[in-house]
Amino acid sequence: MSSAGDEPVCRICRCESSEDDPLYYPCKCRGSVKYVHQNCLITWLETSKRPEKCDICKTPYIFELILPDNIPDKLPTSVIIRENLKKVIKGPISKTLSIVTGIIFILLQIPLYFVLCIRFFNFVIDDQLLKKSLTQTLLAGDCDTLPYDFEINLPNLWECFKFSFSIGLNSTLILLVSLIGIFVFHEWVSRDSGFEKLMNKNIGSEKINRMLDKTIRDVLLNNPNLNEEQRRQLMNLYDLSVLIQGRDIAMVDASDEQLEREYQRLRDTAAQVIAGVQQIQEAERAEREEDNEEEVEVDDDDDDSDEQEEEEEEEDEDAVADNGHHLYVDEDEEEAEVVEEDPVALAVAPLPAPQVQQLPPLINDEILEDDEDDDVQGLLFGFQVDIPPSMSIKIAICADAAISIILFLIYFLPSLIGILELSGIYHICRTFLILAGASISSNIPLSTKIQQYLDVVFNYAIKPIDKLAQDIITRGLPSSNIKRAIPLILNVFIFLAGVKFAMYKLETSYRMMLIPLRSIKRNIYFVLFDIYAILKVYTIFSIELIYFPAICGFLIDLVSSPIFLPAENYNFKDSKFLTSSLFFTFLRNDYFLRFIIYWITGTLYMSWFALYVGLLRTYVIRRGVLFFIRSPDDPNSRLVHDALVRPFLLQLSRIALSGFVYAVFITVYIGVVTFGTRLLTEKLFPMKIKLISTFFFTAAYTIFYKLKKPFVPLVTKYVRIYWYFAFNYCCETLRLSSFMVGKDNINERGYIHYRSLYHRFFKREKPNYDRPVSAKSVSSYLRDNPQVNAVFIPNGDFIRAPDNDNVSRLYLKKLFVVVTSDDKLLKTKENQNKNKNRKERVDNLLGDEDEVDNVTTHTVVYRPPNFGYRNILLLCMLWIFAIILICGFLITANIIGTPISFFLSLGSKILPNWSLNLILLGSFSEHKVENWFLTLNLSSIFFGALIELYTLLKFDSTYHVSTVQEIKRGAPLIDGNYRQERNGLRQEENRNAEENDDDDDENEGEQEEHINGVDDNDNDNAGRVDIEAEVEDNRHIQRNLEKLSKKLFNTLCFSLGILIWLSWIYFVHKYCITAAFKLYILHQGPTVPSLQGEPHLGFINEIKAFKTINIDSFTEIVKETIALTREFLTLPESATSTEIRYFWALHLFFSSITIVPLLLNCYKYYNMDSEHYSKVLRPSLERVVVVQILGTIVTILENLIKNENSGGIADLISNSITGKSNPIFYVNSHLSLFLFHSIYAISNWYDEFIKFSNDEIKLEYYAIGRRVINYGED
């Protein structure tokens, strides 16, 4: 391989080493590519613009800087400033520009254009103006708040903008989502194997068709010396192929026997012909062997349907694979189209290409290295996605064009056509009605009563419809959305009917002729079928995933209303009890938002339910009990396939059934508890939830961020244990252990008969289970054995039950039959029905036959008498256990937490000022004292739950061994899984620890080793290993706990720090402001109207007051501040305006000083190494910002809830942001948000600055070149 002389050569120029150009070996590569010249390498790196690492072995090259002799110790300040300025201009400013253009052209422009387009089309459709002029119409549309001839000025334009933008944003998003949805559904559906299969069923298989066609043609063409007989036979063969395709599906009902005979005959001839042809074609055959073999197989297909199906499947797969190739080219086109059509998607999605090009090479490297952390952090801020300004303009133009075209096609044209259709239908109906009416009135004598009824019908049903239709057709005033929607919907329905009709036509043509459709017809059918399939799958998915959860959410809203609604909205006396709690919020008329909230609630509920079922299935009950609920890891669950292939009505009925079950679960399981409790006592409800202040949110977030990781597995573990015992208890009581949990307890196989009521009542006697007595002989037995007071009488039977959740549907029909204990059938079941069989076969073709693995195993379990009732009873008992668990937890939490929140809220009584809303949970002030410990309060529950969880943690650490051993006896599964879980947890914690820069990193490796050692032990081995593992486990738990307590301590310190900080601000504010205002009012007298009678001094008032006072010089004030503070508590009665000024200055000073600790903190961190910074400060700052953003959202929501009848969401949000409605929130969230943002920005810049002024950068600045270092000589 290497060069002949084996003298080392440069891998780039292939030259040898020379004195002034020596060879280096900078990477791990060996052999002929080991060496390289420095110059060659640098030239290559410069021209290729690749990261500085080896192309082959990926080793990064290391360079040494070549420095001039005399470099200064420090970079001159001017250089630092200049370079930093360069960076600032390069980075933030260009970024800002791109963000601004992005926002203007993409976020603002596109929705507005959308609305404009719609309005213009509306104008054409309506044939009238909504406002005075076209411009006004285009600007305002049907905005109600503006008059017909409004003036075009700034406030009105702002109004127009707000109105249009919210509509536009909504509709653009909906359009975008639906386009993407259609595309996704198309992909899913057309890639599904069922699609091809169904199509082949409806119009015949193209594959067979094409292949046979081709073969026969080939044979005919290539063998001109065939005789007449052979030709005839070939034609027969062609017919045969058609029969093969058509027979199984289309001709199921036709007379089979005749067909069979014909088929047999043809098959024989075919075999002969093929044999003949084979001989003739032998020469050419070698090349196409495979294909021909396939043909022969198809032709020789016998009448065994199963085999044929299999083969068909194979072919289908081939066809799909083929189609895959076909699709490839199409796909490209489609994708290109999508890119054109959905520029907004582009705008939303990060654009990798331009970003990579734009950023300087250093950052480029970072991105190429796939640093996930960085990516995540980048996502948090969203500013790392750069779209150059020109790009956003291009995107905007494309989007506008696409919007115009799409709207024209899907809105404008259908509307116009719909109007035409409507007028056609209208005229036909009208004529018909008139004719019918005339004929009826002339021919049939009507009684006056009937005539009266007819009049009523005419006046109240026909007339309004007539008027509406006429209005739409003649485009009468006033136009409304309903009027626009009717023709559109009509057109859609007519279109769909057309699709279905065309499909039907094509299908019938296939059924009549039994010749598979080809070329154009086939393509047309493909498109139609695609539309039909997408629609079908979409309908089913939307019902399952959107409406179904929403209905669940609605039901939950209904049953949870007793918890939240106050007595005036909710009582049983005025039968005001079946109401939605959301109805009494600002959402009363906003159905869309309500729907979304319902959907979210329902989805959460359903996922929670699924989690619960999963928990039961995996850890508690016997496998196979819940065979009727598909498990998520079922290999046979193919959602799209099922939705596509199964009949529509069947699926609907299934959905309806599961909906019914869910509804019953919600109304009975939850509703009975909530309604019942409310009915019994008014003390618990309504729950107080007035605590979503930003501070609370911040604290909650922080605490949960710190604690959620250890708590989640803990809670899971104990919930699992709880349900394990609950199930075992219930099953034992109901004698269902064998069936439910798979524990065959002999004692359960019968009941105990006591001698008398007395014995029955006390149950002191235990029967001898080894001597069962039959029910008939019990009285004689008792007579014979007077010392026995209780006897065991067995009853019930053994049945076969599925022992796996993935059991096949067909096999289920053979289960649940009575057997002996050693699995022999007691009765033979006759279910060999021919017709039924056939039907199943047809079903099979579409559904079950292609399940991935047909599990056909079963187990024998004991079934007590009254099995069904026992199961229902079991459900009831489980319900009671659920209530005990959930309500017990909540109420205990409430009771434990109440003192804490009460204590906290005492503060709000002492200091009733706005700042308290920051800190405290204020809801207690409204309570009556006698109820305070009973009324549910969310804050109490929160604190109580924390304490409870912490206690549980303590308990877990103390009693871990005993519980585990106890569980282990019953179900080893729990322990094993728990251990796994804990390992997972530990790993997670490791990650966490790395993130948080915990100090005890050294322990981690050790721990990991230990736990791995434990894992490697075989659990099935004897107890010694287990005990060792146990001890090992215990140690781990100890260590974990230590770590956890450390974390808790940190959290506590953190929270305490925040608390102190906030209270400090609070006190400073309070004293300064009140004192200042006292003095001010004293001084000015009651002449300032705005400040009179205002106990809660809002922020705006502060600012107003602040503006009225003039500050002479800040430095002067600072000088005297300390002196003034001393005088502060003993204010003279005759204070002057100068003092007021000083107090205001004091206020300002203290306010500003609150920033200093944060800045100091930043400074401290920045003096540390950059690694520390990136690990500690940046994430924490970012977390703070995230908290603030979330807090802001919560604040906005809070404001939304408070302002019941305000003018719409946009108004509310703008109010919340500008602080118009509630200055507290403004100060609370937005100022701090701003503060943190600016600190972040400053710290970033400072970071750059530091980076630049440190040594490395300095050296780089002065370096005159670099030298590559050989590998290993680092």
Next chain:
Amino acid sequence: MSRSVTTAQRRLLKEYQQLAKDPPEGIVAAPISEDDLFVWECLLEGPPETPYENGVFQAILNFPKDYPLSPPTLKFNPPILHPNIYSNGTVCISILHAPGDDPLHYERAEERWSPVQSVEKILLSVISMLAEPNPESGANIDACKLWREDRETYNKLVKEQVKRSLGL
């Protein structure tokens, strides 16, 4: 060699010497004239057990002046039918693509040109490309389609070409 010799010329010369000394099987490649080292003529043997078997295909390698920093281009003359060869004969293969060329990242960076590659490696890759076309990045759409859908015709056409290339 009286003129000042550039890196590219030096390297090409080395490669030529190397190829002449130790020629790989089925490959013959040399500069058309000793004066211009930047244009080479190659003869490639069709890989066995493919429709290209027994064929001998002529191709021209054009080296840029900054070789080996940029890759050469390879053009079959006369053109041959292949999914990855344009109808004018230019070969489209990842090893011949400059590292910065591919904004859509279809090909991984390590698959593309680097000075570590050589004429020998290029030609070997081309031969393996003849044996296994890569329809994912087709250059000749018709050939792609034919190759995917109607392999028989494709093979037949290629065989005809082989016959023609041999002058039969």
